[in-house]
Amino acid sequence: MESRWSDEEAQGYIERYRERCNADVALRVYSSRLIGGDSTLVLHGGGNTSVKTTVKDDLGRDTEVLCVKGSGWDLGDIEPEGLPAVRLEPLRALRHLESLSDEEMVNAQRTRLLDASAPNPSVETLLHAFLPHRFIDHSHADAILSLVDQPNAEQICQERYGDRLAIVPYIMPGFALAKLAAEVYEAHEGCEGLLLLQHGLFTFGDSAEESYERHIRAVAEAEEYCGRRRYWSKRESLPPISPVPYTELAPVLRGLLGEGERTYVLEQRNSLEVLEFCDDEELTTLSQEGCATPDHVIRTKRLPLVLPVGEERGDALKALVADALAKYRDEYRGYVSRQMAAKGIVVKELDPDPRIVLVPKLGLIAIGGTPKAASIAADIYEHTVSVIRNAEAVERYQALPESDLFDMEYWSLEQAKLGKKKPRALEGKVVYITGAASGIGAATARRFAGEGASVFLADRDEEALGELAAELSCGYAVADLTDPEAVQRSIDKVVRRHGGIDGVVSNAGIAPQGPIDEVETEVLEQSFRINFFAHQWVASAATMVMKAQGTGGFLLFNASKAAFNPGAGFGPYALPKAALIALMKQYALELGSHGIRSSAVNADRIRTGLLDQGDVAERARKRGLEPDEYYKSNLLSREVTADDVAAAFLDLALAKSTTGAVLTVDGGNIAASPR
Ligand SMILES: [Zn+2]
Numbered sequence: 001m002e003s004r005w006s007d008e009e010a011q012g013y014i015e016r017y018r019e020r021c022n023a024d025v026a027l028r029v030y031s032s033r034l035i036g037g038d039s040t041l042v043l044h045g046g047g048n049t050s051v052k053t054t055v056k057d058d059l060g061r062d063t064e065v066l067c068v069k070g071s072g073w074d075l076g077d078i079e080p081e082g083l084p085a086v087r088l089e090p091l092r093a094l095r096h097l098e099s100l101s102d103e104e105m106v107n108a109q110r111t112r113l114l115d116a117s118a119p120n121p122s123v124e125t126l127l128h129a130f131l132p133h134r135f136i137d138h139s140h141a142d143a144i145l146s147l148v149d150q151p152n153a154e155q156i157c158q159e160r161y162g163d164r165l166a167i168v169p170y171i172m173p174g175f176a177l178a179k180l181a182a183e184v185y186e187a188h189e190g191c192e193g194l195l196l197l198q199h200g201l202f203t204f205g206d207s208a209e210e211s212y213e214r215h216i217r218a219v220a221e222a223e224e225y226c227g228r229r230r231y232w233s234k235r236e237s238l239p240p241i242s243p244v245p246y247t248e249l250a251p252v253l254r255g256l257l258g259e260g261e262r263t264y265v266l267e268q269r270n271s272l273e274v275l276e277f278c279d280d281e282e283l284t285t286l287s288q289e290g291c292a293t294p295d296h297v298i299r300t301k302r303l304p305l306v307l308p309v310g311e312e313r314g315d316a317l318k319a320l321v322a323d324a325l326a327k328y329r330d331e332y333r334g335y336v337s338r339q340m341a342a343k344g345i346v347v348k349e350l351d352p353d354p355r356i357v358l359v360p361k362l363g364l365i366a367i368g369g370t371p372k373a374a375s376i377a378a379d380i381y382e383h384t385v386s387v388i389r390n391a392e393a394v395e396r397y398q399a400l401p402e403s404d405l406f407d408m409e410y411w412s413l414e415q416a417k418l419g420k421k422k423p424r425a426l427e428g429k430v431v432y433i434t435g436a437a438s439g440i441g442a443a444t445a446r447r448f449a450g451e452g453a454s455v456f457l458a459d460r461d462e463e464a465l466g467e468l469a470a471e472l473s474c475g476y477a478v479a480d481l482t483d484p485e486a487v488q489r490s491i492d493k494v495v496r497r498h499g500g501i502d503g504v505v506s507n508a509g510i511a512p513q514g515p516i517d518e519v520e521t522e523v524l525e526q527s528f529r530i531n532f533f534a535h536q537w538v539a540s541a542a543t544m545v546m547k548a549q550g551t552g553g554f555l556l557f558n559a560s561k562a563a564f565n566p567g568a569g570f571g572p573y574a575l576p577k578a579a580l581i582a583l584m585k586q587y588a589l590e591l592g593s594h595g596i597r598s599s600a601v602n603a604d605r606i607r608t609g610l611l612d613q614g615d616v617a618e619r620a621r622k623r624g625l626e627p628d629e630y631y632k633s634n635l636l637s638r639e640v641t642a643d644d645v646a647a648a649f650l651d652l653a654l655a656k657s658t659t660g661a662v663l664t665v666d667g668g669n670i671a672a673s674p675r
Pocket of ligand 1: 047138139140199200295
């Protein structure tokens, strides 16, 4: 760990934020970002920082305030607005109280804010307020955790830091910890910071630089201390590979997780360090200690599930995973009822599913309601692995007892960090969309993503696909769907990214033309390959995954008005589209018993790249219309858009009791209505 402080950059922050805040706050933003930008110091909203400074209140009077990290902000990209100002004197006055409940504390902090619309000040605000220093930095640095998560932590820390850092025994964040930390400081006046056992590090100073440099120095020394004692060798090569591929295990696991509408996405991590950990002989003891710092419990749960998979495949694999999960859930429920009984309280039990699964030879699988949640859990556990390894190198890793982690997991102020928004209709669902780079496919991708789906896009057009994937922060595969192997590879890619598939919008198509009696076989074959076979290959590969999950799913095909109402010269297009309707019905018929629905959308006259503008003008002219009128020549005299078609796909995706259906989106055309 090296200091990243630069006087020049610090000065740049003061200048850049001159209009928005004073120099103290600008420097607070700068060094908070230095800390937040290093994942070995803090992860995903963890840690907090503060500065005591003077600002004008609404009457123009100089007012002493504490600017402290607000909830919902991440140190890595914090802005002055993420450091709400709280009146300092009335905050400090709270120290004289005997006790203060969590609700009273939140209220006390909010009522002392200068700006009523500011975010809630951190749950550790009072700790910052009760200490006298101007700048205070708090992190959960990996290397520090390796020292404070020890049965012998006090002695180890004393040896390492002497009087420079004072030691605070574990108490949950809140009023009591704030008072205790202030008392410990007062008994060790002159120290540079506090080591909070089984929690993390606080440092302080007169300037942003002093507090930051003390922080980095303490962490660097902890790293050095762990490094010297490191006994785990770095292997040259990977451990042996699992006989069960991840793409086979993931859908089985995913299907067994959750309940009803509650589904998850998965994310695998298999760095060398993670694989070594998962292969360690002591995995079952090392991994069953608990979280490295209590903050993590809401993201990873207290314990991961260890899932050793041997040669099992198919039903045997499913039975093995189901058993392991059932055992995990029983143990989780046991822990909750044990703790409720011990504390004489009643809580609303959270879901009993694991968030981290450790599979020897495969690595860790993180579980979340959204890809972001899974990714946060994965990041946290990767760092936990490193904390545990280093702690074991020092002496022995020891986490907090379950009683303390339970308090943290069920603490309303922690749960509030996860947000209480009602999940969107497709949250936790994975939807694979073909022909997604433009037109109807792109509109569908945006609409499904807007409903919370984890979309995965496939198309041939790499550039447009990459742009849309960046816009939606989603995965994609450049694939030629006329090649069945390329289809399979892209489906595998979805499974590797999210753990499975819940729905498909099979949309890609082309519109070749030609008189049916003269058309070249090659043209017809090519049309069948993309307008019929590609749909079959996508549906077949995707439903294999859906069947392994056992949680149903949907297949939605982009058919065409031409399937029912062919136009002269459009045979090469209409024939495979008619066959596609038959394919859709066949899937509805044969996979209904698996809960897999299959339906189609028939759209007509959409401005997409399917027909070139010359063709459109020609078709319009034949009907005695201008191109714009051509698009509106339907019963509603309304131009149908790609977004209307996307909305129809979404309706079918959500229509739980509909399968084998054709939904027309054409503004009304009786001649083309399905019979
Ligand atoms: Zn903390």
